[in-house]
Amino acid sequence: MVLLTxxxxxxxxxxxxxxxxxxxxxxRVFGKCNNAHGHGHNYTLEITVAGEPNPVTxxxxxxxxxxDLLERExxxxxxxxxxxxxxPELAGKIPTCENIALVIWNLLEPKIPTGRLHRVRLxxxxxxxxxxxxxxxSNGSAPAAKAGN
Amino acid sequence: MRDEIKIAxxxxxxxxASHRLHNAKLSDAQNREVYGKCNNPHGHGHNYVMEVLVxxxxxxVTGMIANLADLDAFVEKQVLSDYDHxxxxxxxxxxxxxxxxxxxxxxDIFQRLKAFPQAKLERVxxxxxxxxxxxxxxxxxxxxxx
Numbered sequence: 001m002v003l004l005t006x007x008x009x010x011x012x013x014x015x016x017x018x019x020x021x022x023x024x025x026x027x028r029v030f031g032k033c034n035n036a037h038g039h040g041h042n043y044t045l046e047i048t049v050a051g052e053p054n055p056v057t058x059x060x061x062x063x064x065x066x067x068d069l070l071e072r073e074x075x076x077x078x079x080x081x082x083x084x085x086x087x088p089e090l091a092g093k094i095p096t097c098e099n100i101a102l103v104i105w106n107l108l109e110p111k112i113p114t115g116r117l118h119r120v121r122l123x124x125x126x127x128x129x130x131x132x133x134x135x136x137x138s139n140g141s142a143p144a145a146k147a148g149n
Numbered sequence: 150m151r152d153e154i155k156i157a158x159x160x161x162x163x164x165x166a167s168h169r170l171h172n173a174k175l176s177d178a179q180n181r182e183v184y185g186k187c188n189n190p191h192g193h194g195h196n197y198v199m200e201v202l203v204x205x206x207x208x209x210v211t212g213m214i215a216n217l218a219d220l221d222a223f224v225e226k227q228v229l230s231d232y233d234h235x236x237x238x239x240x241x242x243x244x245x246x247x248x249x250x251x252x253x254x255x256x257d258i259f260q261r262l263k264a265f266p267q268a269k270l271e272r273v274x275x276x277x278x279x280x281x282x283x284x285x286x287x288x289x290x291x292x293x294x295x
Contacts, residue, residue, distance in 0.1 A: 094212025097158065098158060102154070102156060128159070131158075
């Protein structure tokens with residue numbers, strides 16, 4: 001098995017606010033991420049696909065196909081957008097790195113043309129990222145999130 | 150059946166510290182041969198970058214695996230307050246009798262952080278320089294060797 005990773009960058013704004021919490025609770029839980037007018041990041045997204053190189057082309061998948069898929073599914077949906085109000089898949093969710101990574105996993109996983117989606121890593125800044133990946137073995141011992149949440 | 154998808158959160162921290170790689174069980178000549186310039190008697194230092202990976206279910210109320218403020222405070226108390234701007238050999242008790250290689254730092258950091266209450270510690274990764282990094286996921290239970 002070979003892993004192939006492609007990186008893209010997008011810029012977006014967001015705000016952490018749970019309508020079921022009071023304004024004071026929101027400020028306490030989310031701190032400056034609760035700022036009423038939002039804020040933004042330059043996100044870096046790393047998409048890793050696992051597979052065997054095709055014997056004819058030597059490729060796990062055609063990078064152009066992956067580039068087009070990321071442009072269509074991620075860039076057009078999220079780049080220079082407000083994640084709270086312009087991305088339907090995040091409606092009703094707090095647009096944390098964790099939740100955005102899960103949404104990206106669910107958007108891409110069924111559409112990878114060859115090979116298999118192995119990991120989604122989303123950096124909100126150089127010092128904070130979320131990883132979404134297939135659990136290695138289903139031994140039930142580790143906490144996990146269902147992709148369909 | 151649908152695959153189970155894990156979600157984890159990674160956070161990077163920085164600390165600066167000095168060390169000397171020297172094993173008292175080896176002769177001076179052997180130490181010089183094994184550790185090279187890292188055996189300099191007066192020590193040297195690095196700007197370390199420490200990456201902590203924790204996993205767990207995403208809390209539907211907060212959208213988070215764990216609150217970053219809680220993780221930051223725990224890492225500060227357990228690791229950074231003891232490591233940053235210190236000499237590992239002189240100031241950090243566990244390294245008085247253990248060679249403070251970055252492999253051993255990873256293992257010690259894992260021990261210090263594994264009790265984080267809000268999420269499961271998956272892995273610790275430490276960059277000694279931009280070109281050297283080490284990872285420990287806690288699968289080995291053996292004690293650190295000096």
